[in-house]
Amino acid sequence: MDKIIEPRSLAGTMELIPADQIVFDRIKSVIENTYKKYGFLPLDTPSIELSQVLLAKAGGETEKQIYRFNKGDSDICLRFDLTVPLAKYVSARVNELTFPFKRYQIGKSYRGERPQRGRYREFYQCDIDIIGKDSLSLSNDAEVLCVIYDIYRQLDFGKITIMLNNRKIVTGFLEALNLKDKATEILRLVDKFDKIGEASLVECLAKEVGLDKKTIDIVMKFLKIAGTNSQKIAELKKFKVDNETFKLGVSELETVVNLVRSAGVPEEYFSVNFALMRGLDYYTGTVFETVLDNARDIGSVGGGGRYDNLAGYYTKQNLPGVGVSIGLSRLFFALQEKGLISKQKLSISKALIIPMEERFNDNALMIASLLRANNINVQTFFEDTKFKNKIAYADKLNIPFIIIIGEDEVKAGKFTLKNLESREQATISAGDIVNILRKN
Amino acid sequence: MDKIIEPRSLAGTMELIPADQIVFDRIKSVIENTYKKYGFLPLDTPSIELSQVLLAKAGGETEKQIYRFNKGDSDICLRFDLTVPLAKYVSARVNELTFPFKRYQIGKSYRGERPQRGRYREFYQCDIDIIGKDSLSLSNDAEVLCVIYDIYRQLDFGKITIMLNNRKIVTGFLEALNLKDKATEILRLVDKFDKIGEASLVECLAKEVGLDKKTIDIVMKFLKIAGTNSQKIAELKKFKVDNETFKLGVSELETVVNLVRSAGVPEEYFSVNFALMRGLDYYTGTVFETVLDNARDIGSVGGGGRYDNLAGYYTKQNLPGVGVSIGLSRLFFALQEKGLISKQKLSISKALIIPMEERFNDNALMIASLLRANNINVQTFFEDTKFKNKIAYADKLNIPFIIIIGEDEVKAGKFTLKNLESREQATISAGDIVNILRKN
Numbered sequence: 001m002d003k004i005i006e007p008r009s010l011a012g013t014m015e016l017i018p019a020d021q022i023v024f025d026r027i028k029s030v031i032e033n034t035y036k037k038y039g040f041l042p043l044d045t046p047s048i049e050l051s052q053v054l055l056a057k058a059g060g061e062t063e064k065q066i067y068r069f070n071k072g073d074s075d076i077c078l079r080f081d082l083t084v085p086l087a088k089y090v091s092a093r094v095n096e097l098t099f100p101f102k103r104y105q106i107g108k109s110y111r112g113e114r115p116q117r118g119r120y121r122e123f124y125q126c127d128i129d130i131i132g133k134d135s136l137s138l139s140n141d142a143e144v145l146c147v148i149y150d151i152y153r154q155l156d157f158g159k160i161t162i163m164l165n166n167r168k169i170v171t172g173f174l175e176a177l178n179l180k181d182k183a184t185e186i187l188r189l190v191d192k193f194d195k196i197g198e199a200s201l202v203e204c205l206a207k208e209v210g211l212d213k214k215t216i217d218i219v220m221k222f223l224k225i226a227g228t229n230s231q232k233i234a235e236l237k238k239f240k241v242d243n244e245t246f247k248l249g250v251s252e253l254e255t256v257v258n259l260v261r262s263a264g265v266p267e268e269y270f271s272v273n274f275a276l277m278r279g280l281d282y283y284t285g286t287v288f289e290t291v292l293d294n295a296r297d298i299g300s301v302g303g304g305g306r307y308d309n310l311a312g313y314y315t316k317q318n319l320p321g322v323g324v325s326i327g328l329s330r331l332f333f334a335l336q337e338k339g340l341i342s343k344q345k346l347s348i349s350k351a352l353i354i355p356m357e358e359r360f361n362d363n364a365l366m367i368a369s370l371l372r373a374n375n376i377n378v379q380t381f382f383e384d385t386k387f388k389n390k391i392a393y394a395d396k397l398n399i400p401f402i403i404i405i406g407e408d409e410v411k412a413g414k415f416t417l418k419n420l421e422s423r424e425q426a427t428i429s430a431g432d433i434v435n436i437l438r439k440n
Numbered sequence: 441m442d443k444i445i446e447p448r449s450l451a452g453t454m455e456l457i458p459a460d461q462i463v464f465d466r467i468k469s470v471i472e473n474t475y476k477k478y479g480f481l482p483l484d485t486p487s488i489e490l491s492q493v494l495l496a497k498a499g500g501e502t503e504k505q506i507y508r509f510n511k512g513d514s515d516i517c518l519r520f521d522l523t524v525p526l527a528k529y530v531s532a533r534v535n536e537l538t539f540p541f542k543r544y545q546i547g548k549s550y551r552g553e554r555p556q557r558g559r560y561r562e563f564y565q566c567d568i569d570i571i572g573k574d575s576l577s578l579s580n581d582a583e584v585l586c587v588i589y590d591i592y593r594q595l596d597f598g599k600i601t602i603m604l605n606n607r608k609i610v611t612g613f614l615e616a617l618n619l620k621d622k623a624t625e626i627l628r629l630v631d632k633f634d635k636i637g638e639a640s641l642v643e644c645l646a647k648e649v650g651l652d653k654k655t656i657d658i659v660m661k662f663l664k665i666a667g668t669n670s671q672k673i674a675e676l677k678k679f680k681v682d683n684e685t686f687k688l689g690v691s692e693l694e695t696v697v698n699l700v701r702s703a704g705v706p707e708e709y710f711s712v713n714f715a716l717m718r719g720l721d722y723y724t725g726t727v728f729e730t731v732l733d734n735a736r737d738i739g740s741v742g743g744g745g746r747y748d749n750l751a752g753y754y755t756k757q758n759l760p761g762v763g764v765s766i767g768l769s770r771l772f773f774a775l776q777e778k779g780l781i782s783k784q785k786l787s788i789s790k791a792l793i794i795p796m797e798e799r800f801n802d803n804a805l806m807i808a809s810l811l812r813a814n815n816i817n818v819q820t821f822f823e824d825t826k827f828k829n830k831i832a833y834a835d836k837l838n839i840p841f842i843i844i845i846g847e848d849e850v851k852a853g854k855f856t857l858k859n860l861e862s863r864e865q866a867t868i869s870a871g872d873i874v875n876i877l878r879k880n
Contacts, residue, residue: 007531015485015486017536021481036817038808038812039820040788044465046449067488110488135823135824146809259802262803264806349479358579361577379479382577382583
């Protein structure tokens with residue numbers, strides 16, 4: 001007898017039971033189909049890349065987390081996101097691709113983090129990006145917000161709020177206050193505003209950054225602008241900040257808000273938020289994050305924004321873009337924790353075909369072929385066991401119907417169709433079964 | 441200016457242009473939907489596994505090709521197939537899963553081979569398996585053959601032939617000839633019969649294995665049995681081999697052939713072939729491989745078979761099964777090489793929406809939302825460029841329709857829909873556009 005090895009998985013990887021995998025795949029497929037509905041092209045770059053290429057820009061925390069190894073002459077990494085591979089892909093094909101290049105990619109990325117609840121070493125990301133050559137219309141920023149709204153409209157996690165800002169506004173605002181040198185420090189603190197609260201922020205701005213009371217008052221007044229989206233923008237204009245970056249940011253934000261309205265996204269689904277920063281060294285214009293109103297504490301369930309240049313480390317071609325990323329593995333984990341994952345019984349198959357004796361297995365295969373030819377998912381149960389075990393099988397897999405084939409059915413050239421929920425049953429022709437199952 | 445790094449990919453990885461990716465995804469989705477049509481449940485195990493677990497059974501050539509590395513305290517491997525992860529998954533959940541457990545998995549596996557044309561280091565496999573607890577009905581073997589037929593019926597690569605055998609037949613045959621000790625050696629040669637031809641095989645059986653002429657004659661007579669499927673089985677029975685394994689094999693093969701017929705697979709799509717071996721140390725009953733009649737030289741495009749025990753190295757529970765694997769990356773490469781990949785122009789979007797001026801971008805987003813709400817994939821073109829460039833964009837992406845929004849259209853509350861192939865165009869209402877695009 002060979003030694004038995006315990007069949008365990010690596011910590012920090014997600015491996016679902018089939019019932020949960022069906023739900024996971026349903027969410028993934030809503031995301032994918034919505035991306036396609038907006039004309040994003042599919043892309044599937046390798047998970048393994050040359051370290052020299054993948055780490056062109058990386059550094060710090062990210063680089064420490066990377067899975068990297070040598071095989072033969074190759075120094076290889078597992079990708080840690082889908083953005084750097086996109087940058088590589090587009091740079092290598094600048095003359096081949098059609099711009100604006102719109103692509104989606106849904107795939108796994110890898111980070112060798114210390115595993116903790118809800119943090120994965122292997123995780124799905126669902127990304128879209130629209131990449132322009134030299135320029136890209138601001139209207140695209142509005143459209144990617146519509147994508148997020150559309151996805152969560154189809155899923156059943158309740159209402160969302162897309163928080164929306166433009167990085168130029170705060171950048172210009174600080175420039176006008178002559179705080180350009182301290183901008184990074186200030187923005188890092190402002191980004192935590194929602195978490196740490198007003199009192200802490202004021203204290204930090206004074207003690208850590210050394211701002212005077214008057215400046216802090218102005219900054220706090222700016223951050224606390226309230227009201228409807230239109231009111232917030234109107235309030236902002238009242239600051240009369242004399243800075244071109246600021247003015248451009250306000251104008252861009254206003255344009256995006258108006259376009260999102262035109263596209264039919266209801267006003268209560270997006271909210272201008274001047275304290276939203278997101279990714280200090282990457283985004284340069286529109287930025288956004290999405291929260292589930294029922295579960296704001298799980299954090300952003302879809303964020304992104306506008307960047308000036310996708311791939312400066314791979315090409316001299318300027319490639320501005322706007323994108324969205326949904327961290328699906330983390331989202332699924334959080335939804336499960338919150339009990340927001342539908343308890344609805346999902347089944348891959350519409351019916352379980354049960355031959356009462358082995359000699360009817362050929363009849364089972366025949367009706368199965370007929371139903372499948374009509375695009376009805378069905379499953380056969382061929383094992384020699386008690387009838388109640390066959391029913392139990394259908395029950396456990398949430399299969400809604402069974403089709404019984406016994407002596408009487410075969411003699412009559414019919415089949416007994418039973419609805420396992422209503423307990424109704426009838427002995428009918430194959431054609432009738434097709435009709436009923438197509439409707440149910 | 442930062443240093444520019446060449447944006448290249450690791451050799452032996454597949455990275456397609458969007459037009460090819462659309463075709464690749466279409467094949468993948470036919471395979472996935474067909475797997476579901478037969479009631480296989482989705483499974484998505486991690487690509488990274490603990491080496492100690494994943495390599496429980498591996499050895500030899502496979503182990504040399506494995507991507508293996510350490511990170512922190514973990515000794516990690518990239519999976520090299522989807523079967524060992526399945527064995528791990530099932531063994532760990534023997535008391536949780538519902539048996540027979542039917543699962544499909546479509547995912548990437550990794551082997552650090554020397555890259556050569558058509559050989560990938562990262563490649564997609566599309567697997568199904570049906571796993572029984574202690575026993576599994578032979579009828580399942582017939583059903584997985586139907587799955588292969590069904591998949592290739594939907595794809596447009598021409599007629600296929602599923603070559604079919606039962607390993608017990610040759611095993612019993614050699615036992616009856618008192619050649620059990622030499623069985624492995626003989627089978628390895630027989631497996632090459634199709635490639636090396638009769639003369640070479642006879643020579644090898646004599647020189648390498650040391651068989652006498654009389655024995656070789658019997659073996660060759662066995663291997664060369666010809667005729668229809670029924671004739672071959674009838675001929676085989678005439679050998680009157682007095683061996684239980686042989687008799688069981690013949691009976692199993694006959695049962696599977698009859699069931700495949702009952703399921704409606706046309707006779708010319710499957711062919712009994714007593715020389716087919718496939719995987720010497722794994723399969724124990726039914727074995728099969730599929731070839732495209734137009735391109736037999738690309739090898740098997742879907743093979744598998746019956747095994748006695750999935751996971752002896754992980755659990756004492758006996759887990760017999762039957763499965764199919766389609767090597768999608770290799771298949772796609774081979775089909776491209778043969779020119780068998782459809783040159784049909786596929787597009788993700790049905791229409792490109794073109795506002796003639798920036799001020800009509802909001803109208804574009806409005807009609808886009810309306811069409812998408814009707815599940816029509818459409819794309820917007822917001823960039824400020826000449827009209828001919830906008831048309832060229834639709835052309836390059838094979839988008840069949842454009843929707844033009846100009847001054848006249850906005851005033852009239854209508855849109856101009858143009859079919860880029862027929863050049864027909866009409867200025868019509870949004871509702872009419874929905875109707876036309878839903879039909880096309």
